[in-house]
Amino acid sequence: MTWWQRSVVYQIYPRSFMDSDGDGMGDLRGITAKLDYLHTLGVDVVWLCPVYPHGGVDGGYDITDYRGIAPEYGTLADWQELLAGLHTRGMKLVMDLVVNHTSDRHPWFLEARKGVGSPHRDYYLWEPGRDGGPPSNWGSHFGGSAWQLDPATGEYYLHLFAPEQPDLNWASPTVRREVYDLMRFWLDLGIDGFRMDTINMLSKAPGYPDTAPGSDYAYPLAEEHFLNGPELLTYLREMHAEVLSAYDVMTVGETPGVNPDQAAVLTDPQTGPLSMVFQFDHMALDKDTGSARPRWTTVPYSVPELKAVLGRWQTGLHGRGWNSLYLSNHDVPRMVSRYGDDGAYRVASAKLLATLLFTLQGTPYVYQGDELGVPNAKFTSIDDYRDVDTLNLYREEVTEGGRDPADILAMIHNKGRDNARTPMPWNAGPGAGFTTGTPWIPLNPTYADINAEAALADPDSVYWYYRDLIRLRRGHPAIVDGRYDDLRPTHDTLYAYLRTHAQEQLLVLLNFGGAVLDLDGVLEIPANAELLIGNYAAPGEVPSGTLQPWEARVYVTRTVEETGTPG
Template identity: 55%
Template sequence: MAKQWWKDSVVYQIYPRSFMDSNGDGIGDLKGIISKLDYLQTLGVDVVWLCPVYESPNDDNGYDISNYQSIMKDFGTLADWEELLKGLHDRGMKLIMDLVVNHSSDEHAWFVESRKSKDNEYRDYYIWRPGQDGHAPNDWGSFFSGSAWQYDEQTEEYFLHLFSKKQPDLNWENPKLRQEVYDMMKWWLDKGIDGFRMDVINLISKVPELPSVVEGNHDSYHFGGDYFMNGPRVHEYLQEMNREVLSKYDIMTVGEAIGVTPEEAALYVGEERNELNMVFHFELMDVDSGEHGKWDVKPWKLSDIKRIIKKWQLELQDKGWNSLYLNNHDQPRMLSRFGNDTVYHKESAKMLATLLHTLQGTPYIYQGEEIGMTNVKFASIEEYKDIETLNMYQEQLAAGKDVDSIMNSIYVKGRDNGRTPMQWSSDRHAGFTKGMPWISVNPNYEQINVEQALQDPESIFHYYKKLIELRKVHNVTGYSNYRALMEDNDRIFAYIRSNNEEQLLVILNFTGEPASFVLDEDIRYQRNTLLISNYDAAESEDIRHIELRPYEARVYKLLKKQ
């Protein structure tokens, strides 16, 4: 596969509201981020992905944009943003921005015009339909609970919103709307940004007839994903976007793609397809979801994690590029979810990091992951801020579910787990703000913080730093084949990454118990070198049989036999 700078990069995701507050109003901001650029440079990341900082009423924390070419006052000014871009570029880092164009805010000028009358020139920028016998046009449900349709009295029609009712879906069937989006993208790219992370980009094409999931049904909501995920014109739109905009710049693009399979992903990221560089898929993020979806929590199984990762590694091999992540602003903390955030806090955090940084693809680090930040358990629903969580709570309460059971789902899966303020120090509010933080700080900040991590040579932070350095030295971490080992073992995740020059052997114990690793007999090598491990390990140890400690991780370079 062709070498590209974004394949050799490690991306750091910043959720600006929760990263660093510079002015004491309790909300993270651009100047706060600027003050921490040296920290990011010390970590060694190449790219910063900045979650939305555009003007927004903040119904969905900035993912409801009212002006795509203006900065939200909470975060600062365009001049602050330009200073941030320069600060990153001066340090050899790049910046990618969030592109949110499946929907806008209902306070965007386009929608304000669109709802005025049925013959308004902006009417067709959104998806409007008349009702049916006093009901919504179809039975689609919103990702954020309830119907995906909102009735508007002004013109006596409904508009589609797959997310909040303050996030009306844009109508990509309209070429004028598409051109407005492309012009806006060029405006940011001409300012010097290095690419886009595209929010729910595989939802932009809907089946034109907008049929109900259950024919004739209007009394209940159903997930209409078959009619708006990977829709009929999505690849046409993305190839047009690539032709009009993306191909004219040396940038990286990653699309959030809900529900894609590896086969579908290959259509988005295939090297000859001229669409996107990578997608974020959700198959791994659904590994602990029951039949009723995200909030129906079931225990995950290592066999499922191994199967999913193998599938994506093999099926995109030589076709396209993977994105590697285990948490972000929409997901709980990976350490609490897949590791052990108490007894083996440090060991399991390092083990999970080893997995992400030794697979084929570009690793994404979510802020705080590199110091081992964990999920939070707020005492009551009043402390939660996330619209998805609050809507689900009310819906399940109304359906008769008990509070403890609802809160338990929130503790495990709620998006606010990843949105508590970044823990910089053991000072008040974790050094995030001198004011009252917009959402409470995780109480464990006195034990888990950047200041402490920087001083401890054995910290999770320093382990991440070493992993990032290893990727720069060993091509095999990115451009190479994947072979699964010990596939039936329910404790150990092990694999070989190999190309013509070198082989890496990765061994991970995913449990809090000892586990025995046995190397396949057909793997021949002259000698082995231990590149990184999260426990002290003897270089002379025979790697054909290793007794692993709880959450132990080791990566060996194997010199092939001639």
């Protein structure tokens, strides 16, 4: 087992974590001040979302300088203090690597657009127009065409995200050398790995062929032409050989559209260029894939569908590669609102979801605030939102499209990225303890009741349950490396599975829903099973034969030979 397979990762969105200077935006010194909070929780690795200088368009993902620190976050010295604080406490630091695109204010792009003869021209992807319009009908993830006309040269450049985020040309050896150099810069400063943003979009289909429209929109996503492209493995293997192989680091690739077989190639213990990947199959369960804007839709899905998706990845990568385990991050809604019940059973369902996250095989990721059970924010006015994708949706659907604002706000309440980006609630005081100034985005209205100070004072809080799960994972090899077996794949609400390794076997029971579940005739718990953790019953107690709403239990049976498979 590698160190990163045994680890638990905590993701920090820096502008919303902790503000040390009262300007309303989180910063590096604020994070350093809260390291003991993370150490008490028990996490091993901190993944830091971008803190580099940026163009201000996409929350730091439009980078203008890969070797600097944005002034609003502090200085390189502040960053080094943070790194030292993590390492002193036995924790590691993973930085975001955003190299599918840069900002249009990056010096490379400023030089590239000076003319077709610029030495930096081939750093980006340029094409002449076609029939008076863009080179192809590819759409941007943020709406509209993925091609932007550069009036000075009469050519279009590709941007899979905002127009201010031009895609890099990875076919250029010079671009690849530039990227490898910037990676070495941070690795030599002592970081412990990279989270690689949209890394499987580096290789585009030659000629940029049109994609089938599939909707009423003129510019649909052309994912079949830029996800897992023909040269992707070549680029990543070169990156590994040139840079990563020289360091003991963890890498996780953001790879929408991969299947378990593709992920196994990327994360093969011997030949794979990456440690693990983020896959998105479970993120698609509640989307209407036939809609023009599937990411913004919310449709019902069944527990058997969730089990099937997660199970496919558990069995598909076992012994072949490595899973990353997550239910939320800076780009998606709060997990207790999306997969749980953020009303009467907020605490119970937050604990159940955490139990799921920590008892599957893979490296678990905790997004800031999920250890408190923070729900979606659900602001009542579009003026309270900051995310470029959210504001584009509202403009296109309401301002330009004439749709009812209430309908679009309902979509944003469910799926908006700003749900995850509200300031971390540290206490019930002014500014939620996040800032003494005016926060860059409004506070989640629930902060007075749901905050870290209250959680730390409550021995039955979600926070302490997370800590107990992290300790449980460390103490049981079956969780980290055991085989996964789904015991009741078609049951409507019960998610029951085994984790088996050598002489240890764990039984996990999760009741997804607000009704009591009688286990009689559904599943028999072995007589010698010992309760390790539960969100209703305490370890060592003998629970009843029913599961309460959103109840989670984890049992251990000491030897496989003694117990066999629970019926």
